[in-house]
Amino acid sequence: MESTSPEIHSGVSAKCRDDKVEELWSLTSFFGYRTQTFVQAVNLLDRFLTIMKVQPKHVPCIGVCCLHIAAKMVEEESNVSPTHELIRISQSRFTVSDLSRMEKIISEKLCVDPKVVTALTFLHLYHSAVASLLAEREEIPSIGRLEAQLKACLCRLVFSKAKPSVLALSLIAQEFEALQSATLLKIIQQFQKHLRIGDSELLHWKELVTKCMIEYHSSECNKPDNKKLVWVVSRRTAQSLQTCHFSVPGLPTIPEMSWDESESEDSCEDLTSGEDSPCGSLGSDGEGAFFPSSFHNCAEG
Structure with a gap:
């Protein structure tokens, strides 16, 4: 939209x-x-x-x-x-x-006032009033769901032209209509009458809200709250990162059972000769204190 x-x-x-x-x-x-x-x-x-x-x-x-x-x-x-x-x-x-x-x-x-009245202010007032009037007799949309819908609407300039009280009531009205509850719709009419909001005005913004919600819930919508951070780098930086990636030397393959046993014994003696060796005693592959679990998983792969 x-x-x-x-x-x-x-x-x-x-x-x-x-x-x-x-x-x-x-x-x-x-x-x-x-x-x-x-x-x-x-x-x-x-x-x-x-x-x-x-x-x-x-x-x-x-x-x-x-x-x-x-x-x-x-x-x-x-x-x-x-x-x-x-x-x-x-x-x-x-x-x-x-x-x-x-x-x-x-x-x-600007007059930077933390207590400025916004559509969110009315949304919370409406939701609290409905909850108190129903006294848990009927299930109503959560305030979190309504807040998410309000944020989606605010991402479109057209909704900045709406009165905060009307925009909030339009959001709740289109949600309540979907529930097809006569009690909830009657409450909306009471709010509308109390705030002196005309039928044509409410209908106009409710239709825009409905259209916005259809697009917001569509699979093609890339919701801002679900976006992943994408780092934008220069071509030079990208080339440098790519060069570093391919310049990592690979470890040579160690053939199995291809060494001399006498050399193997000498090697073991050299590795275990010092009690203060940081490697400690040799154990099974990847189980020593200096081998993290991630390394062990890589070795098994």
């Missing part, structure tokens, strides 16, 4: 923005950050791109910086990744100084 808006501001395309948000999701999963950290980072990124003239080449630095700011607001201090580690894992080309300068700019231009 591609965003319909061609660009956010000053040449930053929707694809550029969406790709960066997917990278932030991958980094969030890698560092074990909370969903709130990711949502806060996307909120900062979208707000900054909306009010500032940004060149596409600066988006990587801005995105990583937004994640770092969000992590410092949400995560425990001991869980926040150091800036140099964040830059290294994200394989970015900017420096720690660049990140610090960008962090200062973003903090000055």
Whole structure:
């Protein structure tokens, strides 16, 4: 599902923005950050791109910086990744100084509030309210499942245009409709009435959410939270690594029963003559203290 808006501001395309948000999701999963950290980072990124003239080449630095700011607001201090580690894992080309300068700019231009209300805020409120109203009479989707769906939606620029309360209700509504529960649907209608959300507005965003979920659950979707880190190296480095791989000398083959027994006895005497020898007494292949289990497995292979 591609965003319909061609660009956010000053040449930053929707694809550029969406790709960066997917990278932030991958980094969030890698560092074990909370969903709130990711949502806060996307909120900062979208707000900054909306009010500032940004060149596409600066988006990587801005995105990583937004994640770092969000992590410092949400995560425990001991869980926040150091800036140099964040830059290294994200394989970015900017420096720690660049990140610090960008962090200062973003903090000055935006109201960085850890208690800002987001779609995640409403999602938790709705889920808690439904759970309390049902009192375990019916099974409802887990909050973890709903959070994953919200993160998938935030990877598309089009959902940044939705009101947080409407987006969260659309997510829950499409999940409850799949369960075909009259009780759950009645609760959704109560929420909708209380928040004064029109039928057409809710239907519009619910259809977009459904379409996004179909694509997200398809086999062709490369989910950001399941992506493996891929290291990008230069051609020179790749050639160097390949040369090192092929330059490892192979050990000569030792023919069985082809040695002289007298030489074998002399060799054994030489090996066992010293009590302080680090090899200790000879045992069966691979069972000595200096032979790790991995070496033993290789020897058997």
